[in-house]
Amino acid sequence: MVADLVKRALYRSGLLGLYHRIRNRRALTVIMFHRVLASADPRWASCDPDYTLEAGLFERCLQFFRRHYTIVSSDQVLAARRHGIPLPDRALLITFDDGWADNHAHALPLLRAAGIPALLFTVADVVDREEAFFQEQLVAGFRLGRIQVPALAAALADAGHALPVAPADSLEGLRMAIARLETLRPAERRQVLAPFDDAMGDGVRQMLTRDELLELAGSGVAIGVHGKTHVPMTRAGDLQAELATARAIVARHLGSVAPPTLSYPHGRYDDTVLARTRDAGYELAFTSDPVMNSVEGRPSWLLGRLGFEQAGIVDGAGRFRPDFLALYLFRAPRERLAA
CATH class of the missing domain: 1.10.720 (Transcription Termination Factor Rho, Rna-binding Domain; Chain A, Domain 1)
Incomplete structure (x- = not known):
């Protein structure tokens, strides 16, 4: 009880916010989401709770991000990498992994209403597919x-x-x-x-259609690649397919140039995967390493991300706790994962 009161007091007093404004001024925080579902959605009863955020809590997270960060687009991060255009202080980028249909149904309307950009990484082979992994x-x-x-x-x-x-x-x-x-x-x-x-499964369509992918792309959500099959790239039998072929497939879905961004399925990578990522033409690669990214000078091409479960941002009654989220995000380690 005492610890809980201290957490609330630190946040409400503004001390946590001040700490964040000073400590994380020149850091890029990348948030990693997977699924966003309303509790009334039939998929709510069967989803994986560790990778799913209730839509109302997602909206509260967006409000938290707007209060404490400057939310940036992937184009801004690419411009900082390519041309040295400085990112704003306390920059934050929102990302989604996998290519879930609920990102279109539930996350997109909330992003649109808030005027917030994001970056979604889709597995190339799941577009227009009914079943989940x-x-x-x-x-x-x-x-x-x-x-x-x-x-x-x-x-x-x-x-x-x-x-x-x-x-x-x-x-x-x-x-x-x-x-x-x-x-x-x-x-x-x-x-x-x-x-x-x-x-297996619940009989409800789970993955994005091509039309939904195009609507996301036209609504401020940039589209990146999350491999071809969702296999960890460190165990891929055909790494060329997971990298270059996947990039070409997603480009065909979008009817545009090949996406310059990639996130690693299951967060797995090694030196060989890193080298092949660059060879395949990706300019930014996103990991699941739980770090903020130092952006003194140009940001690294290899970026860490911070993910969190719903259970970590609510109290015992299921109420959103911004102090929990602040204590997690504001104190995350800062690293530069590559040059």
Whole structure:
């Protein structure tokens, strides 16, 4: 109780804001979102709660960003990188990963109403696709009561991919099974999941259509690339496809030049991936490294991002707590990830 009162007091007094204005003046904060859903949306009951923000809370976050930062577009960050045009103090860029249809349905109207730009990274192969990634399909099946984690663990064991410990029938247990599935080759994974095909997903369209992608692009949301298939690039069988081919596919969807921005699926990259990213023509690459980016001089071409779960910005009654968000964002480490 005392700690909670101290957090509120630090924020309401303006001391946290003053600390931020001084400490983070020459930093670029990049925010990483995934899904935004209204609680009345049928997808709310089946989404992954760790990667989903309720639309009203998303709107409160936008208000928080406008109060404490200067929100910039990806074009401004590119101009700073290309031409040395300084970014404003306490710059902040909003990004979305994957290519979810709810970004169009719920996030875009709120961004438009606030006059805020953003950058959305889409997986090239999911545009116009109905189903979500296998991880989210499993979460949906579990949350709707159609999949039990012990049964999934047994299927893994029967296929020779047993988990080291028996997982609980919970979201945490499911994530253990998903992590094991992510290490399998696609054919192996399909074999394990075949008995669960009818139970996976929720039957609602999940991914962006081309028309929705074009509307986003015409409404202040720049479009970048998130790989071709969503496989971690450190495990990609065809890195050229995940980088250069994906860039060409997204360009065709947009009917425009190839996007100059990329975010790494699952946040995974290594030295080889970094070198191939530059070779494929990307000018900015975004990681999941939880840092603010120093922008003394030109910003780096490799940028960290700060993501957060809904549970981290609300109190026990589900009320938005700007002090929680401030304490997380304002104190994040500052780094320059590359030259």
